[in-house]
Amino acid sequence: MLSVTGLTMRFGGLKAVDDLSFVAHAGDITAVIGPNGAGKTTAFNCITGFYKPSEGQITLAHANGQSFPLQRMPGHRIAARARVARTFQNIRLFAGMTVLENLLVAQHNVLMRASGFTLMAVLGLGAYRAAEGNGLDKARFWLDRIGLLDRADDPAGALPYGAQRRLEIARAMCIDPVLLCLDEPAAGLNPRETDGLNDLLRSIRGDGCTLLLIEHDMGVVMRISDHIIVLDHGKKIADGTPAEIRADPAVIAAYLGEGDEDEEEAAA
C-alpha cells in the first residue's frame, strides 16, 4: 500500500504539487488524472525519487509488513529496495541495445550480486552462469507476455512505437516491483494497441502488483482503474471510483468539460 501525506513540491515560487494526500491500495490500479500542468508527473517524480519533495511523507508498505519512507531514500534505492518501478512519458529505452539486453539491464542488482564483484562473471563461473540463466528465463517470460519474443535480438530503438511502450513496461516489471508507476502508457497508441495495453495492465494487477497510472486517455482510465485521483493546479479536487469521478461536478468543470461527453459514454 502506498500512502502519500501532505506532499508538497515547490520550484522557486511555484507550488507544482500542493499538500497532496492519497492512498493507493495494494493490488489496485489507481489512476491520477488532471489537465496538463496539474502536477501529475511532478508527484510521480517525487514518489519514484527523481525529485526530493519539499514537504510531506510518502510511505510504501510491502505485503510482508516492511515499510519504506520513499521521500528519504536516494533514487536508485527506491527501485532496488522499495521495489518501485516506473516508465516515462517519453519512452526511455536503451535504444542501441537489444530488446533482450534491455530486460537484462533491468535485473542488474540481482545479477550483480551473483557476479561476485564482476570477477565470477568475467571468468564465467558456475554460480553466475546459473543466475544469468534465470535472468534470461525471466526475460523470455516477459517477452512472450508482451508478444516480442521474435524481436528479442533486435535493437530496442528499431521497434515500432507501440512495441516500445510494451517493452518499457516489461523492463520495469523485470525489477519485480511492488508498485509500478506508469506515466501515460497509452499515449500515441492506436485503439487496438490500447486494448492490448488494458489487458496487459489487468494481468499485471492480477499478479498482485500495485499500479499507479497517469493517463489522459479516458477510455483506459475508466475501464481499468479501481480508483481515480483528480489533480488540478497541484491540488487534489476529487478522489473515488470511476463512477463517482464521472459524476463529480468539480471534475467535469475542471477537466472533463462538455466536449468529452461522448468519450465518457463510449467508456461506460
Add this chain to the structure above:
Amino acid sequence: MIRAVRDAGLSALIALGLFAPLIGLVTENGDNGLVLRARPIAVAVVVGLVFLGRLLMLTRRRAITVPTLAGPSPAMLRAGSAVAPVLLMVALLLPLGGSRYYVDLATLVLTYIMLGWGLNVVVGLAGLLDLGYVAFYAVGAYSYALLATNFGLGFWTCLPLAGILAAFWGVLLGFPVLRLRGDYLAIVTLAFGEIIRIVLNNWVSLTNGPNGITGIPRPTLFGLRFSMDGGEGTFAGFFNMEPETIQRVIFLYYVILGLALITNWFTLRLRRTPLGRAWEALREDETACRSLGINVTNTKLTAFAIGAMFGGFAGAFFATRQAFISPESFTFIESATVLAIVVLGGLGSQLGVALAAIVMVGGLELLRSFLSFLADQMNSPFFAGIANELPLYRMLVFGLALVVVMVLRPRGMVSTRTPTVLLGGRA
C-alpha cells in the same frame, strides 16, 4: 556548367586563403636568423588542383556513387569477421621478419591500441567523454619509474601496482565529475590531464621535474635480463646466443602484445557481465538506469577505474621501453590522439580501435617513410626544390585522410554493435 565553374572558383579561393600561409611561405636559415621565402608556384599548383578536383567532382557527380549508410552486406560481414584473426596472426608472426624498424613501429602501434582499448571502456562503453586520459598513462609510467628507481622493484611487481595506482587516480577524478555530462565532463577531465602533467613538471624533488627520470630498468623474462654482456643470468647467456639488441626489442614487443591481448579479452568479457551492460545502458540513458535501481555513481566510478587501470599498464610499459620518461611525453596531444583513435575506429568497437590505431600511428609513420622514399626517387633537377620537403607534408595528407574517413563513415570505421547476449544462443 557555369555554376560548377563558379563553385570550383569559390573552392579555389578558399584553398588560396588556406594554403597561401601554409604552403606559400617557408622559413629558411638566413645569414642572421630565419628568413621568409615565398613560393607562389607551389601555391598555384595546389590551388589549381583544388579547382580542377572540385570541377571534376561537380560535373561527374552522378557517376560517383555515394556510399549509403544501410547495414553492411553479408559478404562484407564475412570479410569483416576474418579481419581480427588475420591481424592477430600478423601480430604474432611480425618479429620473425627480423626488421627492427617494423618491430619498433609495431610496439608503438600496440601501445596506442592498448591505450585505445582502455579509453574505449570509458568513452565507448560508458559514454563518458574523457579528454585527460593521458593522466593515467602518466600515473602508470611514473609509478613504475619511481618504484623501480627508488625501491629497486622489478617490472612484473610494479605492473599491477601501476595499474592499481592509476585506477585509484581514476576513482579520485571520477568523484568530483560524477554529476557532469558531455561537454562539462570533457572540460574537467582535460583540466585533470593538465594538472597531472604540471605537477610532474614542478614536483622536482620527487619526479626530477622537466629533466625526467633516467635509468628505468628493463623487464626480465622469468628473471633473465636482456643485457649486452651475455653473462650469467642474461637471456643470451642462458640460451647460449650472441647478445643482440633485437632480442630485447622483440621481447618488449611480445610483452605489449600480451598486455594488449589481455586488455582486449578482459574488456570483451566485461561487456557481457551485468557491469558491462550497465555501462552501455548508462551511455544510452542515465535516467532510465536510475529508475531501474542501478547505482549510477558506482557504475561510473568502475568505468573510470578500469579504463584508468589499462592506461596505467600501458604507462608502465612505456616507461620500461623508453627507459626514460619526462612530463613532455604526457601532453594533451596524446589524449587527443587516443581519443581520435577511439572515435575514428568506432565507439565501443574493439576491432575498430585496433584498425584506427594501426592507421593513425602506423600509417603516419609509413606515410613519412613512403614520402622520403618518393623524395629519394626524384633526383631530377626539376623536382629538386620540392623533393626534400615532401615528408613534411605528411600531416597535411594525413589530416585529409581523417576527414575523408569521417565523411564516408561518420560513426567510425567499425560501427556495428555486437549484442552481448542472444536469445537463441550465446553471443
